[in-house]
Amino acid sequence: MxxxxxxxxxxxxxxxxxxxxxxLFGKKPYIKEYxxxxxxxxSFIASSINLNFLSDKVFIWLDxxxxxxxxxxxxxxxxxxxxxxxxxxxxxxSTYQHRKKSHHLYYAxxxxxxxxxxxxxxxxxxxxxxITLELSSIFAxxxxxxxxxxxxxxxxxxxxxFVNIGILFSLIGIILFSFFSSSxxxxxxxxxxxxxxxxxxxxxxxxxxxxxxxxxxxxxxFHLWLPDTYKESPTPITVFLSGALTKIGFYGLARTxxxxxxxxxxxxxxxxxxxxxxxxxxxxxxxxxxxIKKLIAYCSxxxxxFIAAALSTGSYEGVFGGVFHIxxxxxxxxxxxxxxxxxxxxxxxxxxxxxxxxxxxxFSAAGMxxxxxxxxxxxxxxxxxxxxxxxSSIVLIVAEFIIGISLIKYGISExxxxxxxxxxNQKIPxxxxxxxxxxCILIIVFGVYPKxxxxxIDIAANSILKMKGxxxxxxxx
Amino acid sequence: MNLIYILILFFAFLTxxxxxxxxxxxxxxxxxxxxxxxxxxxxYINSISSFYLxxxxxxxxxxxxxxxxxxxxxxxxxxxxxxxxxxxxxxIALSIVILSVFYHLLEVYKSLSLxxxxxxxxxxxxxxxxxxxxxxxxxxxxxxxxxFVIIENGIHIFLISILPYLSKFIxxxxxxxxxxxxxxxxxIVFKINEISLKEELQKLKETVYKETNE
Numbered sequence: 001m002x003x004x005x006x007x008x009x010x011x012x013x014x015x016x017x018x019x020x021x022x023x024l025f026g027k028k029p030y031i032k033e034y035x036x037x038x039x040x041x042x043s044f045i046a047s048s049i050n051l052n053f054l055s056d057k058v059f060i061w062l063d064x065x066x067x068x069x070x071x072x073x074x075x076x077x078x079x080x081x082x083x084x085x086x087x088x089x090x091x092x093x094s095t096y097q098h099r100k101k102s103h104h105l106y107y108a109x110x111x112x113x114x115x116x117x118x119x120x121x122x123x124x125x126x127x128x129x130x131i132t133l134e135l136s137s138i139f140a141x142x143x144x145x146x147x148x149x150x151x152x153x154x155x156x157x158x159x160x161x162f163v164n165i166g167i168l169f170s171l172i173g174i175i176l177f178s179f180f181s182s183s184x185x186x187x188x189x190x191x192x193x194x195x196x197x198x199x200x201x202x203x204x205x206x207x208x209x210x211x212x213x214x215x216x217x218x219x220x221x222f223h224l225w226l227p228d229t230y231k232e233s234p235t236p237i238t239v240f241l242s243g244a245l246t247k248i249g250f251y252g253l254a255r256t257x258x259x260x261x262x263x264x265x266x267x268x269x270x271x272x273x274x275x276x277x278x279x280x281x282x283x284x285x286x287x288x289x290x291x292i293k294k295l296i297a298y299c300s301x302x303x304x305x306f307i308a309a310a311l312s313t314g315s316y317e318g319v320f321g322g323v324f325h326i327x328x329x330x331x332x333x334x335x336x337x338x339x340x341x342x343x344x345x346x347x348x349x350x351x352x353x354x355x356x357x358x359x360x361x362x363f364s365a366a367g368m369x370x371x372x373x374x375x376x377x378x379x380x381x382x383x384x385x386x387x388x389x390x391x392s393s394i395v396l397i398v399a400e401f402i403i404g405i406s407l408i409k410y411g412i413s414e415x416x417x418x419x420x421x422x423x424x425n426q427k428i429p430x431x432x433x434x435x436x437x438x439x440c441i442l443i444i445v446f447g448v449y450p451k452x453x454x455x456x457i458d459i460a461a462n463s464i465l466k467m468k469g470x471x472x473x474x475x476x477x
Numbered sequence: 478m479n480l481i482y483i484l485i486l487f488f489a490f491l492t493x494x495x496x497x498x499x500x501x502x503x504x505x506x507x508x509x510x511x512x513x514x515x516x517x518x519x520x521y522i523n524s525i526s527s528f529y530l531x532x533x534x535x536x537x538x539x540x541x542x543x544x545x546x547x548x549x550x551x552x553x554x555x556x557x558x559x560x561x562x563x564x565x566x567x568x569i570a571l572s573i574v575i576l577s578v579f580y581h582l583l584e585v586y587k588s589l590s591l592x593x594x595x596x597x598x599x600x601x602x603x604x605x606x607x608x609x610x611x612x613x614x615x616x617x618x619x620x621x622x623x624x625f626v627i628i629e630n631g632i633h634i635f636l637i638s639i640l641p642y643l644s645k646f647i648x649x650x651x652x653x654x655x656x657x658x659x660x661x662x663x664x665i666v667f668k669i670n671e672i673s674l675k676e677e678l679q680k681l682k683e684t685v686y687k688e689t690n691e
Contacts, residue, residue: 127643131650138654141661150672157665161621164658165612168632171651172605175632179639 008059008067010046011075012122014039015082016115019108026104033090036107040083040114047075047118056462058188066124066187068466069459073323074121074251076456077330081243082114084435088338089236091429092345096234099148109142110240117248126174126185129255130167133248137163137216140245143237144229155232162225166215170252173208176201187255191467194263202260206267209256210274217249219308220278223301230297235341238293242300242337243330250307250326254464258311258319262468271312272384276392278305283402292410296336299365299403303329306396310380313387314468320461321379327453328364328373328446334439335361336407342428342436353428355415357436362411364443366404372446372453478518482600485511485634486576489604489627493611494569498556498619502547505623509539512630516637519595525641531648535633538652543626543659550619550663553670559617568614575610579603595638604631618669622662629655 018039026032051072059067086107093103113136120132138160145156177185180201181193194202211222218226226246230238261268282302289295307329310322339358364371367378377400384393446453488508495501513535520528561568583599591598608628611620636643636651 125647127647128650131647131654134654135657138658138661141665145665145668148668150669150676153665153669153672157618157621157662157669160658160661160665161612161625165609165625165628168628171632172635175636175639178643184644 007046007050011043012115012118014043015111019111022104022108032104032107036086036111040079044079047072056459063124065122067122068463070463071121073456073460075118078114078117078244081330082110085236085240088432088435090431092236092341106146109139113139124186124188130171130174134167144233146234152232155228159225159229166222167212169208170212173205177205190259206257206260213249213252217246217304218301219304220281227294227297231293235337239334239337242333247326254311259467261312262314268312268314272309272389272392275305275309276395279399280395283399287402287406292340295406300333302399302403306380313383315383315387317379318383319464320457321376321383323457323460324376328376331439331443332361332365338436342432346428357440358411360440362407365407367400370447372443374447375450478596481511481515485600490572490576492623494572496558498551498558502544506544513540515597519597527645530645534652538656546659546663550666553674558620561615563614575607579606597634598638601631601634601638618666
């Protein structure tokens with residue numbers, strides 16, 4: 001076994017192993033937190049080293065593992081999100097005293113979901129990608145219903161029904177694709193099998209994949225599970241869902257439908273139309289929301305429309321912008337939801353500490369300059385204009401404007417105009433502030449000095465575009 | 478073989494349309510028994526020995542484990558289904574139309590365009606499409622879980638008819654996923670029933686307390 005193989009497997013095997021340890025020994029004080037943080041840090045370091053090792057190469061092992069720059073970047077996003085979620089949860093979850101006996105299970109399930117997601121980013125066979133993807137979604141139900149009240153159980157039931165049945169459509173897509181191409185579909189051979197298929201068959205498979213992965217990502221019109229789930233989940237879990245679990249849908253889209261759209265103009269146009277609907281409707285519905293978590297949830301749907309549109313353009317700029325926005329979306333939603341969680345932790349008192357991070361999140365969601373999202377949204381905008389989707393690019397700008405107004409409007413009314421606020425006597429713990437600060441620093445660094453991240457995004461974008469048969473220019477400057 | 482497929486569809490219909498949830502789960506058991514029987518039969522007719530393993534797995538999971546989990550989730554609640562969105566006579570009529578039209582259409586399509594497929598294809602696709610119907614029309618949580626079971630069964634039959642030589646490891650993993658999903662469904666339903674029962678008892682206590690005070 002060489003070092004490359006060990007590093008590749010560490011990203012998923014370690015969280016899974018740590019999950020078993022937390023389940024068995026997590027009832028003892030501090031064990032669950034230490035094991036979770038340690039395993040996620042090692043996993044993150046392993047993935048980072050792997051990205052440097054692999055660069056623009058692909059690691060394939062016996063048709064089982066397929067690891068390229070995009071897979072590793074997705075692993076880094078997932079593990080990074082899980083790590084911040086665990087850090088934030090240490091204090092936050094202590095408010096759930098009625099679930100004290102199950103706190104170790106909470107950490108164990110976060111780790112098991114992270115492990116399965118990383119495994120799904122590493123697998124080559126689409127059937128196994130589906131199986132691990134579904135398992136990570138199913139286990140998340142425990143986290144969504146962790147509050148153990150009627151509303152959270154109903155939300156998790158809705159999530160389970162929609163996501164499970166949605167993903168089943170992608171399974172049908174995989175079955176049909178395998179049948180008509182007379183072999184198992186691997187990520188590595190998808191493109192060559194695709195070119196042998198009849199156009200109608202490709203369209204049918206694409207339709208099934210779109211239903212499946214759009215449901216998993218929570219894009220309109222398959223988004224019905226998302227607002228309630230985000231609202232009823234514990235706040236760190238909302239971050240985990242928006243930052244990691246929905247991203248797995250984009251991974252599926254990038255590996256299947258994006259590859260289809262390289263060869264079929266109709267699929268590309270259809271995807272961009274669907275994504276534009278998500279952008280506009282998500283932002284419009286967000287504007288009318290009174291509940292902050294639902295407001296951010298609809299903003300999230302709208303922003304995920306940007307990513308779906310970008311990944312469908314088929315151009316280097318588009319895919320680059322899409323991958324960059326996947327990272328920015330995770331950061332923005334992390335900042336906003338963590339801020340909301342911190343407010344709820346102190347029962348709405350002493351909000352001033354959270355005001356700045358909230359507005360950083362709101363301004364970056366609006367795509368303001370100096371934030372990473374400005375660069376990614378602008379890249380997507382120009383990519384769509386260059387590909388001839390002028391109307392969609394206008395929709396993107398309008399959606400960003402509405403998102404910005406909605407979030408800033410809520411922020412002003414909540415933080416500045418309510419004079420009846422008392423100064424709280426309860427402080428926000430440092431471990432809850434640290435994840436928010438990390439995310440704020442990252443979104444600003446990516447906006448001011450984007451070169452630090454461009455190399456990795458470039459590797460990831462080229463990994464997707466390799467399927468097109470053309471390796472694009474190395475646009476690091 | 479056609480008779481077995483018609484029986485599978487008939488018991489799926491009974492499962493969906495029976496008001497009593499216990500009777501509905503018993504119909505589901507019969508539906509699953511015939512499904513398992515069809516897997517064994519298809520394996521025997523087409524000399525695919527690996528189907529025996531799948532059949533055995535189906536017997537264990539679909540005939541025993543899933544109904545058992547569903548019976549457990551009936552605890553703390555009435556056994557009559559919550560009134561659905563569509564009235565019963567209309568629902569029965571719609572079910573018959575969906576089942577018969579799709580089954581016959583798919584049979585014709587299969588024989589004309591995809592004759593190389595195993596004969597269970599049309600039954601699988603019909604079950605999948607039919608499973609989506611109670612998902613939309615039923616309000617009862619158990620019935621929604623049952624509709625998920627029917628959809629899953631449909632995809633299972635569809636999969637084995639279209640890819641009979643698929644790696645058994647994939648099939649076993651898919652069945653495992655299915656079992657985990659059903660377990661979580663039952664867990665949520667059980668918890669919702671428990672909370673609803675507590676709420677109703679609380680209301681009852683309050684009413685009795687008010688009446689005694691008056």
